[in-house]
Amino acid sequence: MSISLAIDTSTSRTSVAIVDEGAILWHGFRDGGTAHGHALPALVAEALIAQGSIDKVVVGMGPGPYTGLRVGISFARSFALARGIEVIGLCSLDAIATQVRERNDFIIATDARRKEVYWAQYSNGARMTEPSVDFPADVALKGLPMFGEGALKYLLTADDEVQFPDVVALVEIAKNPDLHIQLPIYLRRPDAVPTSERTP
Template identity: 55%
Template sequence: MSAVLAIDTSTSRTSVGLLTNNKLIWSAHEDGATAHGEALPRLVHKALEINNEISQVIVGMGPGPYTGLRAGISFAQAFAWARNIEVSGFCSLDAIACTAPEYIAATDARRKEIYWAKYIDGKRVDGPHVNVPAEVSGAVFVGEGAHKYGLCAEATYPDVSVFHLLARVELPMYLRRPDAVPTLER
């Protein structure tokens, strides 16, 4: 039976999952903000031991740090290209599981900021954005210090069990200007 391989590297956690018939059959993760490149091959290898018949790859397109996103996106694209299968992206905030009817999902954007989006009945109605937490009321902080801003106590990291519900995103979601600038602009 063919499966969908789900990958997300938009936070300090590298998440990989397998879905068949829109049901999560396996998932695993490794933590480490700079370990995405090392963790992905290990996790995908474990996934392939469960089911090697992958028909599609879906990958988190952010918002998130540039390097982490690029690691996940390039891995997903290379994997799909090598197998001649479809690859598509999704907003990583959309994968944060919460059962509240209205909530704000957020992840650590570093620099004392959060990436966030507002949801009603599980559908994104605003965002994603990047702000300091004080500018966002009711945010669920997901990651280190989870639930610090408290609204949805059952919120989790981007959750591979809901990846099949997500809207497609074609380009990575970088919400900040690059830190690097051409020499002439310095």
């Protein structure tokens, strides 16, 4: 038996789940692109009431906006360190792709703000490209079906059911060591930078 705490803050949704070998013991989320810092501790506190014993932490590593993504990753690492348990990082886009029924080539796109999207291409459920950040119109030129919050925001899909990472799926994805990643996928610098680093 291995009980996992799964966390993702790579999109405007903060998601948390506790999963025991495929059985969902607790699952919850809060929406709000700037609410991750408040939502995540509250969700985890609720989750731990249902199941206090955790064996490992699984966390979405992006791509995603810097501030929100950092909240989830920092929390996951601190939680795991305090309990002396393993933390596994995974690409958040993969946890959206698991929800797509399309079995041929398709694209997952999330909102990167600045009128851009984070995206990756998939084939038969497997990621074929590294995550990138581009303008929606440029990604649309590939002519493939698109899914995700970013695709919906920029009217590149009508599918509003597949938008956010499925944190329960993250636990399943974590079973493949080849998909584990160590570093956050930021893809660009944060929106807020020190005054000394700004271009005149």
